[in-house]
Amino acid sequence: MNSERRGEKGEILLEMKDIVIDGFSDDKWHEIVKGVDVTLRRGEIMGLIGESGAGKSTLGLAAMGFARPGCRLTSGTILFDGSDLMTTSEADKRKLRGSRIAYVAQSAAASFNPAHTLIEQTVEATVRRLGKPEAEAKADARKLYRDLQLPHPDTIGDRYPHQVSGGQLQRVMTAMAMSPRPDLIIFDEPTTALDVTTQVEVLASMRDIVEQYNTAGIYITHDLAVVAQMADQIKVLRYGETIEDADTRTMLSNPKKEYTKSLWSVRSIEKAEEESDDNILRVDHVDASYGGGVKVLDDVTIDVPRGHTIAIVGESGSGKSTTARAITGLLPPTKGQVLFNGTPLPPMLKDRSVEQLQKIQMIYQMADTAMNPRHTVRDIIGRPLEFYLGLRGAERDRRLLELLEMIELNETFVDRLPAELSGGQKQRICIARALAANPELIICDEVTSALDQIVQKGILELLLRLQRELGLTYIFITHDIATVKAISDQIVVMLEGRVVEQGMKSDILAPPFPDYTKLLLSSVPEMDPDWLTNLLAQREQEGGLASAGN
Amino acid sequence: MHPVVRTVLQRLGLGLVTLFVVSLILFSSIEFLPGDFGEAVLGQAALPETVAAFRKELGLDLPMHERYWQWLKGMLTGDMGNSFSGRGASGQDRSRPVVELLGPRLANTLFLAAMAAVISVPLALFLGITAALYRNSIYDRTVNALTLTTISFPEFFVAYCLILILSSFTKIFPSLANVGPETEFWERVYLTALPALTLTLVIVAHMMRMTRAAIINLMASPYIEMAELKGTPKAEIILRHALPNAWAPIVTVIAFNLAYLVVGVVVVEVVFVYPGVGQLMVDAVTTRDVPVVQGCAMVFAATYILLNLFADIISIITNPRLLHPR
Structure with a gap:
């Protein structure tokens, strides 16, 4: 049915000119997109x-003619296949959405309706908007599941969103976008929430299916390496303005603007490793x-060298965070013990003394939820200054400013609420809160994974400087190898507990x-x-993807 | 066993335990009330021997745990004991079983509650859903203002206003709802129209606002945005995507209001001279007719527990995480 309207590859599909979008905050409208142009041809990914x-x-x-609540499309033209979405009626735009333009959201877990099965949601637009017979649409959805290499493609659609993993949901969402065979799909950070190992599979299947049809x-992302695998051309945006525009290879090999180069340089920090036999924690x-159910940690032994950084890596579910919970006493071990400075720590948090608590602090991934918003x-x-150190009044405030x-x-910043801080600033406040206790060991649980590359760099540099100045020990939990390279002395690789x-x-790397x-x-x-293409070819050769990836 | 069945059985068991605890509290608190039925009936001047004999006849001289046990056994077999009233100083026993007193009254109360529920629940859901659909429109504001107004007035006032307009001025409905055991169904509906309408006006705001709030609360979810981006029309978004996830809070409030319809309508009963359980209980309290008070209270407690159980079950079966575990 789509073959008639699907034009030739290379024909212009979407042309956005001089787009201005306003957002409402602090009681007035601000420009958040300031006159950006986008030209996209059929079969092309930007x-x-x-x-x-x-x-x-x-x-x-x-590009879908949609503005989130609190935003408005102020001016410009959005020509999609000849009609201007700035002037078309809401009803006409609705006919395009979900049938000719589809959307793949960042958080698949939140973007699926918990009350309906996956296949119902996959074919919803195709059946209810385009009027395709349900059985036919479902058969096609199963075929898409198979194309996207989902396990049990014939039955996975009958499951509910909470019954499948994040990586699978992301692929089902791609199938949902693909079901009506749209001309254009907006991918909004579709792999940001995934592990690297899952990300590879999702990227590969998304790229294949887009090519096939x-x-x-x-493709929206803050990860350059990811976009390099997917896109034909790249546009760099900052503060709502285009910084640079080029095809992917030119952009990667020869970025023109300073800002673009700075995006490239993020992965350049690399700490020189140091050996040490003096262990602060075992x-x-x-x-x-x-x-009392399934073992999530199985005979885990880790030595943490004093004044150094040990990185614990592994995909989600490998027991990284559980290890941290066992160390802090949030989850008492069923067997074994945790030695701090040579003495065993009581397994339960409530049995630990104030000094023992003070010496081990934690920083979390989501700075937002780790702080009381009020x-x-x-x-x-x-x-913590009052609780651990008993500082009050002026003394406390002096120390606060030092921190x-x-x-x-x-x-x-003293009187600001968390909502008045940026993501990076929030994480800095969490670091200061950990420092306030004068700890010896700080456990950093994915502290940079929710942040942009540039902000990540700032946080990592800060942590390294603090380690040099204060002799801190870090346990750095992460699934990002670039972060590991940047900050660690030693590495622990975990899998399935x-x-x-x-x-x-x-040695490890x-x-x-x-x-x-x-x-x-x-x-x-x-x-x-060419990284993804080469990697897949190599894995296929070795037959390793099937055995190790699943 | 499916976890939902297990949870339901668990809740049911807990409900029974709660009911048992309620019976204990009820029995002992009445025990500690000052005053005595014997003295109340026979008067202050009665000889101590007469009072003692009277108490013995009623079984009031037995130790408390024994009496509780007797009462509980009776309750379990559907026998709530005999009312105290009808026993006089004369020694004649014209008293009636509590069940006989309570039965027809309860039927009346349940009938009125059902009438009010049949009108108010669909109305509240409809108003709530449409108010969410046209949020912040004139319609939304009007609905909110009207329902809030009716809930703000005391129920007797609402009742008298309705009587004035629908009975005195226009003579559409009777102002007295004096139904009897022989009243046939449609006659009954006609007679109880005004009290049912009064109750509707009193409870609709609560349910309507919860429906509206529960839906609006979900409208900011990413999956609602996703539905919008799939081109789903607004009404379908609310009915297909928001409502199925909003049942739990809505049903809780509905159960709460239905319970109120059974246990809390004594004022409305008085205004319309409607022979319901509320009036019976108030009368029993004034005459210290303990078995009747206990019977009514147990019925009320059971109503509350059952309706809440019902709400819990609906919440569970509308939650796919519980219905379809991993």
């Missing part, structure tokens, strides 16, 4: 890249389980690799447009 707040998602949604796409043959920075950092200075913020390897960074470490390392996208 990468939109930039930090958060650059207006990428807003611009992507504008000659669909055009706008996780000694620890087993743990939730509610507490000011003064309350947040002041609380703010350490994290490169100033006294104007067990330690696969522990050793110096240079150099061959020969155990199978799993190899899979993990090879899955980290590289700034090479």
Whole structure:
């Protein structure tokens, strides 16, 4: 049915000219996209890249003639296949959405309706908007599931969103976008929430299917290496303006603007590793389980060298965060013990002394949810100062300012609420809160994974400087290998609750690799447009994807 | 066993335990009330021996746990004991079983509650859903203002206004709802129209606002945005995408209001001279007719527990996470 309207490859499909979008905040309208042009041809993928707040998602949604609540499309033209979405009626735009232009959202888990099965949602637009017979649409959906290499493609659609994993949901969402065979799909950070190993599979299947059906796409991300695999051309956005435009290879090999180059340079920090035999903490043959059920930690032994950084890597569900919970006493081990400075820590948090609590602090992935939204920075950092150190009044405030200075913020932040801070600033406040206790060991649980590359770089540099100045020890939990390279001395690789390897960074990151470490390392996208193609070819040759990936 | 069945059985068991605890509290708190039925009937001047004999006849001289046990056994076999009233100083026993007193009254109360529920629940859902659909429109504001107005007035006032307009001025409905055991169904509906309408006006706001709030609360979810981006029309978004996820809070409020319709309508009963359980209980309290008070209270407690159980079950079966575990 779509073959008649599907034009030739290379014909212009979408032309956005001088797009201005306003957002409403602080009681007035601000320009958040300031006159951006986009030209997209059929069968072509454009990468939109930039930090958060650059207006990428807003611009992507504008391609559907859609503005989120609190935003408005102010001026410009959005010519989609000849009609201007700025002037078409809401009813006509609705006919395009979900049938000729589809959307793949960032968080698949939140973007599926929990009340309906996956296949119902996959075919919803196709059946209810386009009027395709339900049985036919469902058969096609199953075929798409198979094309996207989902397990049990014939039955997975009968499951509910909470019954499948994040990586699978993301693929089902791609199938949902593809079901009506749209001319254009907007991918809004579709792999940001996934592990590297899952990301590779999702990227590969998305790219294949888009190619197979000659669909055009706008691919929004803040990860350059990812966009390099997907896009034919790349547009760099900052503060709602185009910084640079070029085809992918030119952009990667020869970026023109300073800002673009800075996006490239993020992965350039690399800490020189140091050996050390003086261990501050030993996780000694620890087993743990939730509610007495399945073992989530199985005989885990980790040595943490004093004044250094140990990175724990592995995909989600490998037991990284559970290890942290066992160390902090949030989840008492069922077997084994945790030694701190040579003495065993009581397994339960409530049995630990104030000094024991004080010496081990934590920083979390989601700075947003780790702070009470109604507490000011003064309350947040002041609380550990009072609780651990007994500081009050002027003394406390003096220390508070010192801490703010350490994290490169100033006294104007003291009375702000978390909502008044940027993502990077929030994470800095969380770091200051951990520092306030004068800890010896800080456990950093994915502290940079929710941040943009440039902000990540700032946080990592800050953590490294603090380590040099204060002699801190870090346990750095992450699934991002670039972060590991940047900050660690030693690496622990975990899989399914067990330690696969522990050793110096240079040893772990150099061959020969155990199978799993190899899979993990090879899955980290590289700034090479051919990386994914080569990787897949190589894996196919080795037949390794099927055995190790699932 | 399917986890939902297990949860339902668990809740049912808990409900029974709650009912048992309620019976204990009820029995002992009445025990600690000052005053005595014997003295109340026979008067202050009665000889202590007479009072003692009277108490013995009623079984009031037995130790408390024994009496509780007797009462509980009776309750379990559907026998709530005999009313105290009808026993006089004369020694003649004209008392009637509590079940006989309570039965027809309860039927009346349930009939009125059902009438009010049949009108108010669909009305509240309809108003709530449409108010969410046209959020912040004139329609939304009008609906909110009207329902809030009716809930703000005391129920007797609402009742008298309705009587004035629908009975005195226009003579559409009778102002007295004096139904009897022989009243046939449609006659009954006609007679109870005004009290049912009064109750509707009193409870519709609560349910309507919860429906509206529960739906609007979900409208900011990413999956609603996704539905919009799939070209789903507004009404379908609300009915197909928001409502199925909003049942839990809505049903809780509906159950709460239905319970109120059974246990809390004494004022409306008085205004319309409607022979319901509320009046019976108030009368029993004034005459210290303990078995009747206990019977009514147990019926009320059971109503609350059952309706809440019902709400819990609906919440569970509308939650796919519980209905279809991993």
